[in-house]
Amino acid sequence: MPYAARHSCQVNLLDAAREVCEGINSGLNGTTPDVAFLFVTRHLIGKLAPLGQHIRQSTGTKHLLACTAEFIAGGSEEIEDCPGISLWAGALPGAEITPFHVAFEKTADGLLCTGMPEDLAAEDTRAVFMLADPFSTAIDVVLDRLEESFPGVPLLGGNASAGRGPNQNQLLLDAEMVDNGGVGLVVRHGPGIRSIVSQGCRPIGTPFVVTKAQKNVIFELGGKPPLAVFQQVFGDLSQHDRELVQKGLHLGIVLNEYQPQFQRGDFLITNVMDADRETGAVAIGNFVRTGQTVQFHVRDAATADEDLRHLLAADRESHPLPPQGALLFSCNGRGSRLFPEPNHDTEMIQEVCGPLPLAGFFAAGEFGPVGRKNHIHGFTASIALFE
Numbered sequence: 001m002p003y004a005a006r007h008s009c010q011v012n013l014l015d016a017a018r019e020v021c022e023g024i025n026s027g028l029n030g031t032t033p034d035v036a037f038l039f040v041t042r043h044l045i046g047k048l049a050p051l052g053q054h055i056r057q058s059t060g061t062k063h064l065l066a067c068t069a070e071f072i073a074g075g076s077e078e079i080e081d082c083p084g085i086s087l088w089a090g091a092l093p094g095a096e097i098t099p100f101h102v103a104f105e106k107t108a109d110g111l112l113c114t115g116m117p118e119d120l121a122a123e124d125t126r127a128v129f130m131l132a133d134p135f136s137t138a139i140d141v142v143l144d145r146l147e148e149s150f151p152g153v154p155l156l157g158g159n160a161s162a163g164r165g166p167n168q169n170q171l172l173l174d175a176e177m178v179d180n181g182g183v184g185l186v187v188r189h190g191p192g193i194r195s196i197v198s199q200g201c202r203p204i205g206t207p208f209v210v211t212k213a214q215k216n217v218i219f220e221l222g223g224k225p226p227l228a229v230f231q232q233v234f235g236d237l238s239q240h241d242r243e244l245v246q247k248g249l250h251l252g253i254v255l256n257e258y259q260p261q262f263q264r265g266d267f268l269i270t271n272v273m274d275a276d277r278e279t280g281a282v283a284i285g286n287f288v289r290t291g292q293t294v295q296f297h298v299r300d301a302a303t304a305d306e307d308l309r310h311l312l313a314a315d316r317e318s319h320p321l322p323p324q325g326a327l328l329f330s331c332n333g334r335g336s337r338l339f340p341e342p343n344h345d346t347e348m349i350q351e352v353c354g355p356l357p358l359a360g361f362f363a364a365g366e367f368g369p370v371g372r373k374n375h376i377h378g379f380t381a382s383i384a385l386f387e
Contacts, residue, residue, distance in 0.1 A: 002093070002191070003325030003386055004028045005357035007074025007086035013044065017051055020087040021058035027357065033059055033089035035097055035185060037129075037327060038066035038172070039073075039361035042162035043083035045170055051085065052172045061089055063097050065185055066172035067131040068162035069361035070332050076350045076358075078335050078343045088359035090325055090386060095126070095190025099173055102130075103181035104138050113141050117186045122150045125186060126193040127384065129327075132182030134159035134364050135166040139376050142182065146374060150186075154195040155374040156384045157184065158329040158363025192387035194323065196311050197368035199269040199380050200304030200334075201250055201297040204241055205233035207262055210292045216273075217283050221294070225280020233296055244298040251284050254293040255371035262295065264307070268370050269297055271378055285378065299379055301339045308345065308381055312352040315385065323353055323385035328360030331379045335362060338379070345381050353385065 004027025008016040024033070038055060040048060045068050056064055072079050074086035102115040117128075128150060132139065137159070146155055160169035166180075173183035187193065208229060212220035221229045234245060252267025259266060270285040288294065316322065330345050338344075349358060367374060368382030 001027065001324060001357070003088070003090040003357045005074060005086070005088040005359045007072065007077065007079065007084060007359065009079060009082045009084040011083070013047055013051065016085055017054045020085060021055055024059050024087055024089045028089065028091060031091045033061040034092045034095060035063045036061040036087060036089040037359060038064060038085065038087050039069050039359060040066070040085045041072055041079070041083050042068055042070060044068070044085065045162055048170045048172055049177050053175070055087060056175070059089060063099055063185060064172060064174055065129060065131060065183060067160040067361065068170045069363070070161040071335060071362040073328050073330065073346050073360040074358065076343060076346045078346050080335055086359040086361070088325070088327060088357060092187065092190040096188040098186040099184070100186065101173055101176070101178060101181060101183050102142060104136060111138055111141065113138065113145065115181070116142070116145045116149070118145065118149045120149070120186055120188065122153060125150050125153045125188045126190060127195070128153055128155045128184060128186050130155060130157040130182045130184035130367060131171055132157070132159050133169045133171060133180055136180035137182050143374050143376070152372050154369045155367045156195055156327070156329065156382060157367045158361070158382065159365040161332050161362055161364040194315065194319070194385040194387070195369055196315055196383040196385065197370050197377065197380060198304070198308040198311050199377065200307045201252065201269045201299045202264050202303045203252060203267070203295045203297050204237060205296050207254070207293050207295045210288055210290055210294060213288050213290050216285065216287050217281055218288060219279070219281045226282040227275050227277065227280035230296060241298055244300050248299065250297040250299060252295045252297045253286065253288060257293060262293070267295065267297070268375055269377070304334070304338060305344065308348055309352065312349065316352060321387065323356060323387060325386040326353065326356055326358045327384040328358060329366045329382040330360060330362050331366055332362040332364060333379045334381065349383065
């Protein structure tokens, strides 16, 4: 098999490193991997560099992308309660892999962005992978630049989640340690890479047209203050859905306005972040413009379970050959914080698509395409499937 994954929760770091490297070398039957992804829990902050060096020497991988995370995933397990490392490696015959480090600097003329991979042809680009520090990365700038350079190409990955403030996350690109911006790889040619983004929400109420908005603040829905509109929607909800609203309210922005009706999956989901009780305006996690159609959404474990299962099954039905490897970038609000049983996302991927080598981490914001355009998400499972 061209892909391999192994994770370890051994207390001794050297023993853990040996275990995952031996697992990779055995899984690849001695083949040198072209790329490896490493995810480590926050307990190992400060040890990422020597760990990365050991992995590069032991596996011979040509490129290594790594970050620190609150939780990690490996195989069919989601590791939330102990120190751990998860390593995934793949041999990608015919692939051209270009590493990059995007950084940001405030200048008198505005925000200066450097390091974006803009000199590569988008043709035959399979995917762009990126791990980023959320405190020093202007992700909207990255998304816009990638849309210009690689239109229609999926961006997959997420924000490192181990740190609670600036300079607390760690990233690794090959042998370079990074604590700001984002590190990534552009994969051109070689095996196909598919993406699945499960937002796990369902709509409530009816759609409304945005009649007044500025950036991420909505002032009017159908000519009325959004808060007043939502109060009317809330009054018609069941007690169960009202309880879900208390846990978090979301808004779906319609991706294709030309559909006769909108269903789950037709929206880009964003969080409702704040509301002004005097004006009735609401602030959301994405920019929105006048004329767009939106609808309030709620999220619960049952809906998230159904959505992920449906998307995985649909991918399996539309591709005669199952994937051979997977990377999972899940929100740190999922796992046992959302589902009643542990290992939900990893076990479902293995059940529907597996068995297959899998590694991943729980991110503070996940990257992935919805409607052929890349976005940053919350409470989402973003999955890369390797052919």
